Amino acid sequence: MIYRLLSPLLFRLNAEKAHHLAMQTIGAMPQGSPAGADPMLSIRMAGIDFPNPVGLAAGFDKDGLVAHKMHHFGYGFAELGTLTPLPQSGNPKPRLFRLAEDRAVINRMGFNNGGQADAARRIAAMPRAGRVIGINIGANKDAADRIADYVTGIQAMAPLADYLTVNISSPNTPGLRALQGRGPLDELLGAVMAARGEQGPPIFLKVAPDLEPADIDDIAASVTEHKIDALIVSNTTISRPALQSRYAGETGGLSGAPLHDLALQRLRDFRAALGTSVPLIGVGGIANAEQAYERIRAGASLVQIYSAMVYEGPWLAARINKGLKELLMRDGFTNISQAVGVDAPRG
Numbered sequence: 001m002i003y004r005l006l007s008p009l010l011f012r013l014n015a016e017k018a019h020h021l022a023m024q025t026i027g028a029m030p031q032g033s034p035a036g037a038d039p040m041l042s043i044r045m046a047g048i049d050f051p052n053p054v055g056l057a058a059g060f061d062k063d064g065l066v067a068h069k070m071h072h073f074g075y076g077f078a079e080l081g082t083l084t085p086l087p088q089s090g091n092p093k094p095r096l097f098r099l100a101e102d103r104a105v106i107n108r109m110g111f112n113n114g115g116q117a118d119a120a121r122r123i124a125a126m127p128r129a130g131r132v133i134g135i136n137i138g139a140n141k142d143a144a145d146r147i148a149d150y151v152t153g154i155q156a157m158a159p160l161a162d163y164l165t166v167n168i169s170s171p172n173t174p175g176l177r178a179l180q181g182r183g184p185l186d187e188l189l190g191a192v193m194a195a196r197g198e199q200g201p202p203i204f205l206k207v208a209p210d211l212e213p214a215d216i217d218d219i220a221a222s223v224t225e226h227k228i229d230a231l232i233v234s235n236t237t238i239s240r241p242a243l244q245s246r247y248a249g250e251t252g253g254l255s256g257a258p259l260h261d262l263a264l265q266r267l268r269d270f271r272a273a274l275g276t277s278v279p280l281i282g283v284g285g286i287a288n289a290e291q292a293y294e295r296i297r298a299g300a301s302l303v304q305i306y307s308a309m310v311y312e313g314p315w316l317a318a319r320i321n322k323g324l325k326e327l328l329m330r331d332g333f334t335n336i337s338q339a340v341g342v343d344a345p346r347g
């Protein structure tokens with residue numbers, strides 16, 4: 001209701017200003033305490049207890065300004081970042097576009113962020129009780145050695161994170177996605193897991209949706225070999241399905257409704273390649289409980305959302321959770337974990 005009143009104002013501002021205003025509004029909310037785990041929706045994955053399976057995807061709160069307040073809207077977890085070792089300003093503006101007719105977003109932000117040291121100070125001071133906070137790390141655009149940047153990120157952020165996400169799938173840092181190739185990925189994951197060591201938090205890998213079958217097999221083999229704790233499928237797409245908006249031709253990663261089918265298919269592909277050996281997190285175009293449930297039934301233990309929140313408001317997370325409970329009850333499940341992968345073909 002409040003969002004319905006506010007959204008005409010937000011949509012009159014340019015997309016990046018609207019985002020700043022949303023962040024300020026959330027930042028002004030009281031800390032509060034999370035409601036606690038819901039018996040039907042709570043799920044344990046990669047050794048972490050998630051109070052519910054609906055998370056805030058990376059990129060909304062890159063610098064860790066509001067992650068600890070997202071429980072107000074029903075989020076079971078929030079992923080900060082992408083954070084790079086050094087601060088960087090990202091690409092020139094405009095670099096964020098709302099494709100309202102398509103319920104989509106195109107962004108070419110380019111990892112704008114205040115750097116890991118600055119975020120670390122804030123995250124260390126955040127209230128954490130009942131909150132699951134992941135930290136997504138990347139490489140600086142002009143890093144001489146990108147793998148070294150990921151190692152730096154693991155070392156800097158591990159003590160503060162419930163989980164760490166290695167993001168090699170942003171289309172907005174030239175050459176970054178090349179790290180998804182078998183040779184570079186093996187080198188990267190070997191270095192990252194060594195830096196994490198025995199004691200560190202679980203490591204998740206976030207992949208692009210723009211992958212060929214051979215890429216999927218290579219990534220699945222590498223993830224298995226290096227014992228990655230979970231796979232996040234997926235980031236934004238550089239493909240352009242038919243779009244209505246005048247911003248359709250903008251360069252960058254496309255997210256929201258037009259990404260839905262592609263991201264769901266990639267999740268199915270990774271489930272087929274990995275079976276139940278590596279847990280999956282489904283992201284991309286999820287805008288309601290039915291779509292979240294479909295992703296879970298296809299094999300995702302958790303889901304994340306970003307673009308739909310731009311159109312539906314922040315309480316979308318709470319609505320998805322409510323709808324998920326109804327769908328679970330309809331199908332005779334007593335906990336969400338029973339629904340994970342029920343629609344996946346048995347390998």
Ligand SMILES: Cc1cc2nc3c(=O)[nH]c(=O)nc-3n(C[C@H](O)[C@H](O)[C@H](O)COP(=O)(O)O)c2cc1C
Nearest residue numbers: 057058059081082107235255256284285305306307
């Ligand atoms: C404006 C914007 C910025 C983003 N920044 C990041 C980022 O820094 N790191 C990352 O891993 N994903 C980033 N993403 C991708 C999202 O986390 C998510 O994977 C993608 O948008 C698909 O989900 P959605 O369709 O629900 O938005 C960004 C997405 C948007 C729209």
